[in-house]
Amino acid sequence: MANTLDDVVDRALSVLDEFGLEFCSMRRVAGALGVQPSALYHHVANKQTLLSLMAARIVADVEVTGDVAGSMTRLRAAMLAIRDGAEVVATAAAFRLEVSATEEALAQQVGLDVARTLLIYVVGHTQSTQLHRQAAEVGAIALDPDLDDSFERGLAIILGSRD
Structure with a gap:
């Protein structure tokens, strides 16, 4: 049975x-699907395209509402739900691999400059949190219990500056 694009993105995630x-290579994804790496190129042009699709899937269920802080907390949770999720989203955003529906929806709520500032903050803080948690898991450092609260304080600072 042939794999679909959804199968490829699911397996890549x-x-x-x-x-x-x-270690998320095209070769490893192909192996997980039980196909040759060349078979992936029937679905995606290159790894950057796959990363873009993965990023879109990671944030797909995050609805941006008038509760901007709540929306950003949901975005953070979506990225934290998968290892290196924030790094994938950051990579896709940095290289403008896709038009960010999240950025567009957020810009409608707070304007483009604040939206971009919020997204840089949320993705960056989430990347830092993921790296910190991974280091703590292997015993390299002690887990900082203030990560979640510091995220909320930062959001309040950014959103408070709009007034």
Whole structure:
């Protein structure tokens, strides 16, 4: 049975969650699907395209509402739900691999400059949190219990500056 694009993205996210972004190669995704790497190119042009699709899937269920702080907290949770999820989203955003529906929806609520500032903050803080948690898991550092609260304080600072 042939794999669909959804199958490829699903499996890529599984590989990402198991091995991290550093080891999420086209070859590894193909192996997880039981196909040759060349078979992936029937669905995606290159790894950057796959990363873009993975990023879109990670944030797909995040609805941006008038509760901007709540929306950003949901975005953070979506990225934290998968290993290196924030790094994938950051990579896709930095290289403008897709038009960000999240950015567009957020800009409608707070304007483009604040939207971009919020997204840089949320993705950056989430990347830092993921790296910190991974280091703590392997015993390299002690887990900082203030990560979640510091995120909320930062959001309040950014959103408070709009007034």
